Amino acid sequence: MIRLDNVSIRRGASEILHGVSTQIPTASVTAVVGRSGVGKTTLLGALNGLLRPSAGQISVSGLGPLDDACLETHRRRTATVFQNHALIDRLSALRNVLLGLADTRHPLSLLPWPQAQQRQAAEALDEVGLLQYAGTRVDRLSGGERQRVGLARALVRAPRLLLGDEPFAAVDPNQARQLGDAIRSLATHHGMTVILVMHQIDMALALADRVIGLAHGQIAFDGPAAQFDRAAQARVFSPSVSKGA
Ligand SMILES: Nc1ncnc2c1ncn2[C@@H]1O[C@H](COP(=O)(O)OP(=O)(O)OP(=O)(O)O)[C@@H](O)[C@H]1O
Ligand SMILES: [Mg+2]
Numbered sequence: 001m002i003r004l005d006n007v008s009i010r011r012g013a014s015e016i017l018h019g020v021s022t023q024i025p026t027a028s029v030t031a032v033v034g035r036s037g038v039g040k041t042t043l044l045g046a047l048n049g050l051l052r053p054s055a056g057q058i059s060v061s062g063l064g065p066l067d068d069a070c071l072e073t074h075r076r077r078t079a080t081v082f083q084n085h086a087l088i089d090r091l092s093a094l095r096n097v098l099l100g101l102a103d104t105r106h107p108l109s110l111l112p113w114p115q116a117q118q119r120q121a122a123e124a125l126d127e128v129g130l131l132q133y134a135g136t137r138v139d140r141l142s143g144g145e146r147q148r149v150g151l152a153r154a155l156v157r158a159p160r161l162l163l164g165d166e167p168f169a170a171v172d173p174n175q176a177r178q179l180g181d182a183i184r185s186l187a188t189h190h191g192m193t194v195i196l197v198m199h200q201i202d203m204a205l206a207l208a209d210r211v212i213g214l215a216h217g218q219i220a221f222d223g224p225a226a227q228f229d230r231a232a233q234a235r236v237f238s239p240s241v242s243k244g245a
Contacts, residue, residue: 001026002047002193006056009046016042018217019056026061029187029194031204031225034214034236040197041083043214044163047195048078076103079154083165085146089139093130093149096138097121100153124152127182129175143170151179164196168203180207201233
């Protein structure tokens with residue numbers, strides 16, 4: 001379980017999230033939704049330890065409160081699929097996926113990747129349906145295919161916590177469903193905790209157990225996906241209350 005107690009996050013001069021509290025059960029799939037700029041990516045940054053709270057505390061079961069002592073362990077157990085893919089263009093899909101394992105060996109190693117890790121990377125590509133592009137440079141792949149390479153690079157780490165920033169954004173609906181099924185099975189059968197920022201509400205409702213809706217830097221909805229009905233959606237997506245206008 002991951003627990004947020006009154007977590008506030010600042011970026012630059014402004015506080016983006018104000019006193020957010022929630023609990024995310026192990027082996028569940030949570031969708032984070034909300035208007036553009038509300039702080040969804042910021043929340044993921046706090047969950048993977050890249051952004052430290054300016055107030056409040058994040059605790060992870062088995063580790064306790066995330067502090068300097070356990071942050072590295074938490075980060076090793078966490079994989080993030082970024083909004084902008086963050087792939088290296090001139091490398092093949094397989095080499096990009098292997099980068100997900102980079103922290104398991106010396107950064108300056110010139111040795112070829114061990115067979116076992118190459119096999120792991122190939123399996124991750126197979127999981128996202130891209131095994132046939134293992135040797136293709138990723139700058140020759142479509143946006144959706146690149147997105148899936150980014151997902152494979154996260155999955156190859158066999159993370160306990162998978163964070164995804166709109167991982168289905170550039171993927172067609174059919175492939176999105178397949179990837180969603182693969183992710184669901186990782187949560188259900190392998191105990192992976194999954195937190196995905198999603199902008200397609202129907203897909204979030206089909207895939208997620210729980211929804212966290214952010215509005216105005218706070219949690220405006222937190223509950224089972226089945227309860228995220230039209231009224232709740234309207235509360236989360238309502239335009240900002242005018243401040244000083
Ligand atoms: N590096 C940064 N420095 C300062 N402010 C930032 C930085 N990154 C983001 N912000 C601000 O933080 C706020 C929240 O950004 P965030 O990226 O978390 O939003 P989001 O909900 O993910 O939006 P989107 O749906 O467009 O991706 C925005 O107002 C943004 O301008
Ligand atoms: Mg974002």
